[in-house]
Amino acid sequence: MKTTEKLSALTKKHSGFIGNVMTLVTGGVAAQGITFLLSPVITRLFSPEHFGVAALFVSIVSIVSTICVLGLDQAVVVAKDDDDAGRLFSLSVWVVCGICVALLGAVVAVRFFLPHNPWVIYLGRWIFAIPAGAFLLGMAQVINGMNLRAKQYKNIAGSKVAWTIGTTGSRIGLGFAFGSSVGGLITGNIIGYVVYVITLAHKLGSPLFTYIVKPGTIGISDLAKRYKDFPLYQTPTRFLNSFSRNLPVLLLGVLFSADVVGLYALAHRVIKVPLDLIARSVNRVYFQKSSDIFNSGASLHSSLAKTTIGLVALFLGPYLFLIYFGEGFFATLLGERWRDSGQYAAILSIWIYSAFALAPSNAVFVVIRRQGLYFNLQMLMTAARLLVFFTSYVLGMGAVDTILFFSITSAAVNLLIIAIAFNLSRRRPSPAGCDDAVGSES
Numbered sequence: 001m002k003t004t005e006k007l008s009a010l011t012k013k014h015s016g017f018i019g020n021v022m023t024l025v026t027g028g029v030a031a032q033g034i035t036f037l038l039s040p041v042i043t044r045l046f047s048p049e050h051f052g053v054a055a056l057f058v059s060i061v062s063i064v065s066t067i068c069v070l071g072l073d074q075a076v077v078v079a080k081d082d083d084d085a086g087r088l089f090s091l092s093v094w095v096v097c098g099i100c101v102a103l104l105g106a107v108v109a110v111r112f113f114l115p116h117n118p119w120v121i122y123l124g125r126w127i128f129a130i131p132a133g134a135f136l137l138g139m140a141q142v143i144n145g146m147n148l149r150a151k152q153y154k155n156i157a158g159s160k161v162a163w164t165i166g167t168t169g170s171r172i173g174l175g176f177a178f179g180s181s182v183g184g185l186i187t188g189n190i191i192g193y194v195v196y197v198i199t200l201a202h203k204l205g206s207p208l209f210t211y212i213v214k215p216g217t218i219g220i221s222d223l224a225k226r227y228k229d230f231p232l233y234q235t236p237t238r239f240l241n242s243f244s245r246n247l248p249v250l251l252l253g254v255l256f257s258a259d260v261v262g263l264y265a266l267a268h269r270v271i272k273v274p275l276d277l278i279a280r281s282v283n284r285v286y287f288q289k290s291s292d293i294f295n296s297g298a299s300l301h302s303s304l305a306k307t308t309i310g311l312v313a314l315f316l317g318p319y320l321f322l323i324y325f326g327e328g329f330f331a332t333l334l335g336e337r338w339r340d341s342g343q344y345a346a347i348l349s350i351w352i353y354s355a356f357a358l359a360p361s362n363a364v365f366v367v368i369r370r371q372g373l374y375f376n377l378q379m380l381m382t383a384a385r386l387l388v389f390f391t392s393y394v395l396g397m398g399a400v401d402t403i404l405f406f407s408i409t410s411a412a413v414n415l416l417i418i419a420i421a422f423n424l425s426r427r428r429p430s431p432a433g434c435d436d437a438v439g440s441e442s
Helices: 002-045 048-068 072-078 082-113 118-149 153-178 182-202 207-213 220-226 229-255 258-295 301-334 336-367 371-395 399-424 435-440
Strands: none
Touching: 002 153, 002 258, 002 301, 048 082, 048 118, 048 182, 048 229, 048 258, 048 336, 072 082, 072 118, 072 229, 072 258, 082 118, 082 220, 118 153, 118 182, 118 229, 118 258, 153 182, 153 258, 229 258, 229 371, 229 399, 258 301, 258 336, 258 399, 301 336, 301 399, 336 371, 336 399, 371 399
């Protein structure tokens, strides 16, 4: 009887967290279920080469968009009161607009002064769509922060589904209408971004627009100083994280061909993106929950251990399946010309397994204000991955060996980050007034 009562109490205690995670996970699974079901259609409409160029566009936009927000979307979530949150949202919107205008000028300069750059050649005129994509993703991050603060988890989940439908549906329609082309794939991405922003914003309504022009009790400059650790640490950390994560797409095309990029990108999309959505859903909810736990004076060690172990157990089955059946599965599902993509997927599962388990650990560094240390760890990851591709170039390694080297190296660094996060999670909050000192440590 006592055991039953304890189990009931434990379930009730964590029901809110589990429910929020499941809401986001359900949205992510639904979105990726749509992608998975329609992938055989897309792979038969578009060639690996065109898919590779579109993947290059998405990678560049993803990297640039991490700079556009300056990490202020996370500051919105942890702001102590709604007035601060509203002012931070307003500041974030104007920052995104200003950076994207500057980005447009940079793109024009690159196209004019570096016309023979491989990336410029691959993208052609579609390079000018990069600022639009970065603006839309930047706005999505800012509005998502407001949704997290308001605990609008159902809206976030629904937006993911709408984003997927907008992107995938547009690509299929354009593929049937015009055949395989880079333009069809990139246009589909832009349409998906627009749908994502609209669906994220609609639940929050007019207050979003009010915040942009609403005067606050604290000046923007004072607010920026109070939350300066987010631009100082979150921006370079996110940039490095995104840059290192997208390095294969950026460099495989330079070392090999657009076809290899396309095969890699599809493998990444089919297995990494669905798991990323689950991991990010856990990260977002755990970020909010761990903030509450830490602010209450407790350590994060127990909650971090339970969440990490749960993720490790969850991915064990898919991991073994990819190792033994990935190549044949891809060939059967997507078509014979995508068989090599299945081989890449099996290799990448080593990295992806570790990245999946890493999700809650990432939140720990932000909550306890050790962004400086996390930034250094991301620098280590980026340096290690750059070393992989430099070694591949010097030794003349093939695509398969290069991807294997990349996967093992990435997994090793991820395990190091998890170990450090577990060590830090034993800490309790510093005395009042010491937050800035903690946040500035590296």
